[in-house]
Amino acid sequence: xTARILHGGPVAAAIRARVADEVRALASRGIVxxxxxxxxxxxxxxxVYVGSKGRACAEAGIRSHTEExxxxxxxxxxxxxxxxRNADPDVDGILLQMPLPKPLDGRAxxxxxxxxxxxxxxxxxxxxxxxxxxxxxxxxTPAGIVELLESSGVVIEGTRAVVLGRSEIVGxxxxxxxxxxxxxxxxxxxxxxxxxxxxxxxxxLVAAIGKPALVTAGFVKHGAVVVDVGVxxxxxxxLVARLFPGDAGRLDQVAKRxxxxxxxxxFAAVREVAGAITPVPGGVGPLTIAGLLASTVLAAKRRRxx
Numbered sequence: 148x149t150a151r152i153l154h155g156g157p158v159a160a161a162i163r164a165r166v167a168d169e170v171r172a173l174a175s176r177g178i179v180x181x182x183x184x185x186x187x188x189x190x191x192x193x194x195v196y197v198g199s200k201g202r203a204c205a206e207a208g209i210r211s212h213t214e215e216x217x218x219x220x221x222x223x224x225x226x227x228x229x230x231x232r233n234a235d236p237d238v239d240g241i242l243l244q245m246p247l248p249k250p251l252d253g254r255a256x257x258x259x260x261x262x263x264x265x266x267x268x269x270x271x272x273x274x275x276x277x278x279x280x281x282x283x284x285x286x287x288t289p290a291g292i293v294e295l296l297e298s299s300g301v302v303i304e305g306t307r308a309v310v311l312g313r314s315e316i317v318g319x320x321x322x323x324x325x326x327x328x329x330x331x332x333x334x335x336x337x338x339x340x341x342x343x344x345x346x347x348x349x350x351x352l353v354a355a356i357g358k359p360a361l362v363t364a365g366f367v368k369h370g371a372v373v374v375d376v377g378v379x380x381x382x383x384x385x386l387v388a389r390l391f392p393g394d395a396g397r398l399d400q401v402a403k404r405x406x407x408x409x410x411x412x413x414f415a416a417v418r419e420v421a422g423a424i425t426p427v428p429g430g431v432g433p434l435t436i437a438g439l440l441a442s443t444v445l446a447a448k449r450r451r452x453x
Contacts, residue, residue, distance in 0.1 A: 150373070150421040158295050159433035163207060166440045170208040173447060180447035181210040182240040182266065182439075183232045187225065188218035188248040197244055203436045209443055218248040225251065226259055233261040239447040240266035242439070245316075263450055266442035269315065277323050283449075284442050289321040291434025292353065292374055293328070301351070301372050301423065304329040309346050311335045311362065311411070312355035317376050321353055342366075354411040360390050362412040370422040376431050377411030391415060 170180060182204055186197050197213055204211035214228060232238045241264045247253045257265075262272040268284040276283050296303060308330040312318035322332045335345055336356075346352055346366040354362045355376035367373060381387055384401045390413060391397040400407040410427030418424055425431055 150418045151423040153295060153299050153301075153372075153374075153423050153425045153430060155291070155295055155425065155430050155433040158298050159291070159437040161298070162291075162294065162434070162437035162441055163203070166209075166437070166444055167207045169444045169448075173444070173453075174208065178447060178451065179208070179210055180239045180443050181237055182212075182242060182443045183235075183238050184211065184213040184242045184244060185216065185225070185228055185232075186213055186244045187216045187220060187251065190246070190248075193244050193246075200242070200436055200439060203440055204443075207440050209440060220251075222251060225256060229256065229259045233259075233264065238264060239450060240264055240443040242267055264446060266439060266446055268320065268442070274315070274320075277320060280327050284446070285324065286316055286320045287435045287438030287442065288317050288376065288431060289324050291438045292321065292376070292431060293324050294438075295425070295431070295434060296351075296372070296374070299423070303351065306330045306350040307348055308332045308351040308353070309335060309349035310353045310355065311342075311346060312353075312357070312376070314355065317353075317355040321355065325351070325353075356411055358411055359386075359409040360411070360413040362417060364413070364416040364420045367417050367420045369420055371420075373412055373417055373421045373424045374431065375410035375412040375414070375425050375427050377409070378427060378432065379409050379411070380406040381409045382406045 184197055186193060201211050201213060232241045241260050243256055245253050257269045258271060260270055262270045265273050265284055268286040273284045277285055303325060308325045310318050310322045313334055313336045322334050326332045333345060335342055339345060343366045347368050349368060349371055351372045353374045357377055359379040359381050382405055384398060387397050387401055387407055390409060392415060397407050408428050414426060
């Protein structure tokens with residue numbers, strides 16, 4: 148068996164097109180959604196990601212602005228920046244780019260965001276609503292995964308699902324979303340005993356643990372759907388050659404830029420066992436920013452009673 152590849156790009160494009168249509172409809176009523184991004188420090192990955200968000204907003208017709216603060220910004224100044232956006236009636240969504248530089252406590256500052264503007268879905272109010280089965284805003288990556296699965300014809304109801312990872316960003320909300328769609332869900336983590344045996348029971352396996360190629364063919368039941376959320380930089384050319392046999396392009400990436408991106412799943416090996424699988428890159432990644440756009444428009448509508 149060679150698994151069907153679930154590409155996130157077409158689904159993300161459909162979400163973006165839908166969002167652009169909604170923005171045009173709102174604009175005809177004099178409403179243009181606005182997203183405010185706060186970037187603290189100079190983490191290169193965060194800077195690239197924030198830039199991608201800004202370009203995506205512009206393409207969809209959403210107003211966006213990024214305030215850049217230094218890594219040593221006083222906690223009071225960051226709190227004031229969030230408070231000013233909470234109080235601004237023209238702001239629909241607030242995004243605090245994570246992670247924050249130490250010693251700033253990311254969770255404490257996420258808690259300061261007004262729940263009605265929390266388009267990332269990380270505020271305790273929105274987390275609680277999600278787990279009660281009445282979500283307001285849902286973290287963008289797991290929400291995008293559900294849309295990818297449903298648009299690809301994957302049946303969630305009645306399946307045995309295993310989520311590998313328990314982060315607040317992916318693992319926990321992913322489990323809640325699958326449970327709400329009537330899957331039987333097991334959440335695994337670094338202390339799970341007989342991890343491969345538990346994962347092998349899954350009809351649907353979502354890997355979001357942050358360890359390159361941890362999930363091998365021995366973790367996967369024949370015909371299972373495997374969603375790879377991991378994005379890991381691998382610099383070891385020998386490891387890349389083993390994970391992607393015959394893929395000269397991957398080795399060329401390592402030679403030219405010093406690394407290639409690898410998921411949490413050993414793609415080449417698992418593809419021979421699974422029924423469907425997402426690639427890295429090109430699988431889950433494109434859905435995250437598309438989901439952010441959708442949440443920003445949703446916030447704009449809800450704040451106006453639409």
